[in-house]
Amino acid sequence: MSIPVIGITLDSEDPGGYSNMPWYALRQNYADVVVASGGLPLALPHEPDHVEDYVKKLDGLVVTGGAFDVDPSMFGATTRHDTVITKDRRTLFEKNITEAMLAANKPVLGICGGQQLLHVILGGTLIQHIPDEVDNPLAHEQPNPRTEAGHTVKVTPGTLLHRIVGTDILAVNSAHHQAAKDISENIIVNALAEDGVIEGIEDSRYRFCLGVQWHPEYLISNGDRQIIDAFVNASAA
DSSP: OOOOEEEEEOEEEOSBTTBSSOEEEOOHHHHHHHHHTTOEEEEEOOOGGGHHHHHHHOSEEEEOOOSOBOOGGGGTOSOOOTTOOBOHHHHHHHHHHHHHHHHTTOOEEEETHHHHHHHHHTTOOEESOHHHHSSSOOOSBOSSOTTSOOEEEEEOTTSHHHHHHOOSEEEEOOBOSOEEOSOOTTOEEEEEETTSOEEEEEOTTSSSEEEESSOGGGOOSHHHHHHHHHHHHHHHO
16 A cells, blocks of 8 residues: 655745745644654645645645634635734635645545634634633633643544544643634534534545644644544545
8 A cells, every 4th residue: 555645734934033035834743643644744835826736646635723814704704803814825725725635535634723724615604813702711822832731622422533532522732712613514513622612623525524623743642643543544545
C-alpha cells in the first residue's frame, strides 16, 4: 500500500520576524503526527488557481488553525466584531481546496480555525467573539500551555467522532475566541463544551469530513491520537 499524501495548509505572515519578505509558517507537530500515523505530509502554499492540481496529488487534507478569523461576510453577517482579523488569500485558498476535496470525496480534517471554516462551507454560521455571545463561558483561550487540557468536551454518541475516540468525555486544549453557531441540515454536532459551545462537527454525506475545535496534533489524550490515525487511515483507503 502506498503512503497517503496529506496536504496541510500553511499560515501566512507579513514581513518581519523570520524574514523581511512575506513568509509561510507551520508548527512542526502538524506534520509530525501525520508521519507518525503513516502519512506523508505536504505543505500547501496558497495558490487558489492550482487547487485542482493539488487535489489530484492529495489523498487527504488538514485545514489548520491560526491567529485569524473567517470573514463574517462569508456566513451572511452584516456586522463585524472589533476582534476579527482576516487573512483573505489564505481563506480563499482554504475554502476552494476544502470544497474541491469534499467534491472528490477525499478525507478532510478541520482543526480549530479549520473547523470553523469547514462549518461555514457546510452552511453554518459563527459566533464572532465568545465572551459577547455565550453566558458564563469557559476560558476557550486557555491561560495554561497548549500541551495541557483546558477543559473537557462531551462527545455525541453515534457520531463518527464517538466511534473514533470511543469515549463520552474527552479532555481537550483550547485556543479560540470564535466558534460554530447555527448549523445547517448537513452538519452533525459531535462534541460540546460544558458551556454549550460547539467543539466538533461532521458531515455524513462524505466518507470522512470531521472538524474539531481543539488541537489534536498536540496529542494530549489518546483520543487525539485516534483522531489523527482515523483520518490518515481513511486517506489511505
